Amino acid sequence: MLYGSTIAKSAAVAATFTSSFFILPSYAAAHLINDDSLLYKGMNNEDIRTVQSILKATGQYSLRKETGYFGSATEKAVKQFQSVNGIQVDGIVGTQTKQALISAAHRQMNLLSVGSIGEDVKYLQTYLQRFGYYDDEIDGIFGIKTEHAVIVLQKGTNIAVDGIVGPITWGSIEKLSMEQNKGQATRPKTMIKAPSEARQSHIMKRPVQKQIASVREFYANSTAYTARCAGCSGTTATGINLLQNPDTKVVAVDPSVIPLGTKLYVEGYGYAVAGDTGGAIKGRKIDVFFNDNGTALQWGRRTVKVKILN
Incomplete structure (x- = not known):
């Protein structure tokens, strides 16, 4: 397994959350x-x-x-x-x-995208509405209108545009909140054309996280790692070159619990493959791969639901 050089310092740099955390x-x-x-x-x-x-x-x-x-x-x-x-x-x-x-x-917080539901989404929608990016119901459903609002925010704050809310997007939201508290305008300067009704219908047919088909599911303790560290080869136990494939969703597992090559769905991370191992990954523990140290650090330690897919 590949450890980022800053991962070991995370406890001293940022607070480590317990599995009892609630939003x-x-x-x-x-x-x-x-x-x-x-x-x-x-x-x-x-x-x-x-x-x-x-x-x-x-x-x-x-x-x-x-x-x-x-x-x-x-x-x-x-x-x-x-x-x-x-x-x-x-x-x-x-x-x-x-x-x-x-x-x-x-x-x-888990990553949020189309199909996510619950209090985290309500929390996000409240911010988007307060900043002038979202004018629909605060319903806790990440649909096409919420995605559209997120995309507008991402474009307006000059960050990667993917419609997914993770640490970087939350950082932009925090910045907007501080600006608003100082009396500065936060409404978007330009609006992106809303998606067509056909696209809206297509996207809303995507299954929500709670409906993902699986043959087995359980909760696991999760950490995160990166291939970009001193002494790291960049290649997983199954031969995946993470430096050449930085967007690959790979999870380090205990092969006695999850066989290598298994397709997974990890809550907050998405669809992935069990493609790596690690000396500290024993039992119901997993380590999810991110391309950069910052995102891996912000993932921190958390308890997630793991679904073994067909």
Whole structure:
């Protein structure tokens, strides 16, 4: 298996999430980032509960339950979070710390694309609507209108245009949010022509993630890796040259659990092939391949559903 040189440093650079992480309701995250007030020891409100939820997921908040009260445990957790994220360590949740907390939550989200459904999509649609890119119902269904809004946003913020929402697109959303908070305009300067009804009908016939046919499925602990590191050959255990095929979806597996060559669907990653192995990949553990270190780092550690396909 091929490890990026920065992967081993990820714990010191960014917070590592536990499998208990849950996506915050959009209104909770939006209120946290849009409220300029400071949060500090002695206070008690819902924004503090939101902060505690994220800090609990990153492993810094040690109490079993979010209380909404900013006590010593919360202050300690905030300081730890600030330290690993390069923020002034003062134990006070201000604008910079709030933005880092929301970014941490975004890094843990699964990739979103046409066919995705659920609270993550509602959360995305709320942002798109607030920025003026989306004017339809907040329904939690990533359909053609949501994809269109994402494409317009990607074009307008000069990032790769693929209609898929991952770490880079979330970064653009965070930037727009900061600009909006400063009173700057965020509406798109130019609109892309909406897809035809025929294309809309075709896309909406794609199966959603929960309907993917499989012969077996289970949850696995997932990490990510890249071929671009010192000493890496760039070739997987099955002979796939990842440097020549950077867009290939390859997963490192334990062959005793998932035979090499098996076609898979990994929640948040997509269709892939079991094409690599690794000394640390034992049992129900997988390692998904990304072409660059940044995306691999932002994938982090998470629990995902793996589907063995026909």
